[in-house]
Amino acid sequence: MTLRARLRASPLGAKLALLSALVTGVVVAVAFLALRASAASDVRHAFIAELEASQRGLQQLQDRDLRLLLATSSVVSTSPTLRAALQTWRVETNAGLPSRPDLLATIQREVERVFADLDRDLLVVTDDSGKVLAAVSRAAGGGAPRKGDVVTVPAVRYALTADSATADSGFGVLRSSAGGVPFQVGCVAILLDGYPIGVLLLGQRLDRVLPRFTTVAGTEAFVTIGDSLVASIGGVSRIGDPDFVTASVPLGLSDNGRPATLHLARSVSASLNPLTGALGRSFLLAGILAVLLVGGGAALVSRTTLRPLAQFVAFLRAGASAGGREAAYPHFDDPGSPPPAEIGTLTEAYNRLIASLSKQHASLREQVQERERAEQALRDSEEQLRQSQKLEALGTLAGGVAHDFNNLLTVIMGFAQISVRNASGDAALQEDLGQINEAAERAAALVKQLLAFSRKQVLQPQVVDLNHIVSGMEKMLNRLIGEDIVLKTELEPRLSRIKADPGQLEQVIMNLVVNARDAMPPTNGGTVLIQTRNVRLDERYERRPDAIAAGPAVMLAVTDTGSGMDEATRRRIFEPFFTTKPQGKGTGLGLSTVYGIVRQSGGSITVYSQPGEGCTFRIYLPPAVESTRAAVDPTTGGDSRGHETVLVTEDEVQMRSLLRRCLASRGYQVLEASHGPEALEIAARHEGNIDLLLTDVVMPHMSGKELAQQLQRERPGLRVLFISGYSAEAIERHGVLVPGTAFLQKPLQPDVLLRTVREVLDGHDGHGTA
CATH class of the missing domain: 3.30.565.10 (Histidine kinase-like ATPase, C-terminal domain)
Structure with missing residues (x-):
């Protein structure tokens, strides 16, 4: 009997078991292949991301190394002996004189002397035509380029032909003629009076640089010049190997003009094979076990397909009313008896549901935590806003009370100083008045400090x-x-x-x-x-x-x-x-x-x-962009006496009284007004000259600026001196803090006031603080 005939004649349980075993084997194989492909893709993408990060890091490291190389080259090129010898060579060559071996020996000795103190592998000096005059190398077998080798390096041509005032360097790769050792070189022109008299090359062997790169990046590496592989560390033997994921870092142009490139490489198979090998063995064992279990289970299920399912449905229906599984399904409580396959499937589905709910719960918990963090950030922002509002309110308060404080402090300091002069015979009284004046000055300084940090002070x-x-x-x-x-x-x-x-x-x-x-x-x-x-x-x-x-x-x-x-x-x-x-x-x-x-x-x-x-x-x-005359030292000045007529307009009675006493004590004729309209009336009635208007900026009925403009129209040539105790913001709104406007900030010192009045009358701007 053939195999097909035997299969047809076999029992349904055997057919089901065989079919289940075949399906299980195919599923296991497909799963293994899919997992392997997914792992290979993930490894490749991970290597790409890793190499891109290493690429960026090595580009930064390469740039730093090249800059350090250039800096070292620049220091070497300043050797007085080397520069003198190169200049002599240049003069004799241009004059058509034959080459001097002793001069070349001097250059060679100086190059060797300098090279002995450098941590580099190659040092070459050329004349202004690119001809090698001296070279020394630590490469095996010498490795220093022959005469004429370096003139083909684009970096050398760039250093010789570029504008010496702006272009001072170039970078590239030099492959010496002795053994083909590649060097990464930096070139700098040796200048004399702004013109190149030669080129200095300083380089490192790439086969010494590669291990450092691979150590930093943790990858294999190789260097190509054009399409040629010139150096390699690791398992890379040919360019374009599909097993390797690569990222490139440019190193500059080589001596034949082709680009030199550093490639970072990671082998996909080298990392994937151990994983897939272990995974394959696990899948093989799991597959064999699954085939056996599924085959045996299928044979068992073929006989008991409906009975366990009916029992499970009855168990679900009777579970709540029976109070447990023991009465309806006593075999379920036997730990030595495995549950039916259907129950196992449902249990697995239940476990997956629990796992899904756990993930959703974790996601929900993360969302709740994120919301709590957002709320905390919002509370922090609100606290910062409240703090800012406090500071703004404090600044507004400082600006608001500054006027009244400055008026009061002006009166206190002014009358204290007047009383000190009048009490010249009473030392105790003078000391007491001095304490009053000192306390008032400290209070004035505190007001200025409050205005300073709120940026409302008046700057001059x-x-x-x-x-x-x-x-x-x-x-x-x-x-x-x-x-x-x-x-x-x-x-x-x-x-x-x-x-x-x-x-x-x-x-x-x-x-x-x-x-x-x-x-x-x-x-x-x-x-x-x-x-x-x-x-x-x-x-x-x-x-x-x-x-x-x-x-x-x-x-x-x-x-x-x-x-x-x-x-x-x-x-x-x-x-x-x-x-x-x-x-x-x-x-x-x-x-x-x-x-x-x-x-x-x-x-x-x-x-x-x-x-x-x-x-x-x-x-x-920022530096000053305009010329301004030097400020007058407030501690010096000429005589502050005068005979002119001054119209004082101040709404504060005590302040107005102080201004009148100060001015009158120095011989000025004083007219007083408590606001703008009254000042206009006094000016209209006064038949003589009014030489100066001394007015507060902010007053009821009319501002000091409006009063000054109207009086100047009626009395051309009238000089104006503004005073105010308000902050800079309030004064700016009234248009007073402009160049050429005479202004004094309260609190006022009587001496400074009188000196400023004299300056304004004499033609100075008097812009300052008291």
């Missing part, structure tokens, strides 16, 4: 020499920091001038030095270094937050050798009222004031610090 910029400001403060700063701390200065001799408020610059320098002093150890002292430099900022700096435009800038740096600060502290140092000093040792406004002044002056500030390594603040300010 002028072209200043930052070196002069630092030098002028040096003695005061030495007294301020104490004897145990050393103050050093490094000032650029030809420092560009800047346009800024000199008083505010002094405040910045003093705050930074005080901050540096407080960062020093209490017993060991330290050093504070103040530096000025002319610098040029590039586009990378311009992309930073709060950075000034790229280009020329003036840098002011304050460096200390104190305890430094960590990243968390560094991020908050410019926040108002943030301080790391003990309670009562600081207001927390010092660095925030510095930041506000610098930003309002059009500059930027950066800080560099590490715990235990001190701290450096760098301020960058």
